[in-house]
Amino acid sequence: MVHRLVNRQFIPVPIERVWEYFATPANLNEMTPPDMDFEIVSGGEPPMYAGQIIEYRVRFLPFLRSLWLTEIAHVVEGRYFVDEQRLGPYRFWYHEHIFEPADGGVWMTDRITYALPFGPLGDLVHALWVRRKLTHIFDFRRQKVIQIFGERP
Secondary structure, X not given: OEEEEEEEEEEOOOHHHHHHHHOOHHHHHHHOOHHHOOEEEEXXXXXXXXXXXXXXXXXXXXXXXXXXXXXXXXXXXOOEEEEEEXXXXXXXXXXXXXXXXXOOEEEEEEEEEEEOOOHHHHHHHHHHHHHHHHHHHXXXXXXXXXXXXXXXX
């Protein structure tokens, strides 16, 4: 089964500043919960570009650290980029990062389309754990964005 997760957040700073931050792969370390032990192994050098391959290691469970290889598949400077999993824990992962200028700042939207392996077993794992884990990751990210850029007045 294919799943979707959408998060939208207003960031009260100019789009150039937001884009510069999010288009720098190394900043993913700061935006990822510490319990995930996130590490960029290779390919995270700025500037971000279409075709860029980034290799990560990430802890999904206390006893399981996994390789995750993504490709920056599409980039429109200052507007959006898409990362697609090439190798990793998901059967399918397509993450759109969209930035829309707005009065007083930027609307940032994360739209993730993903599927787990193992058919019905994967769907059960999604219902019991993965959905909650992804929500935790994006809740953490929301708070980090507020710490870095502030909140809407």
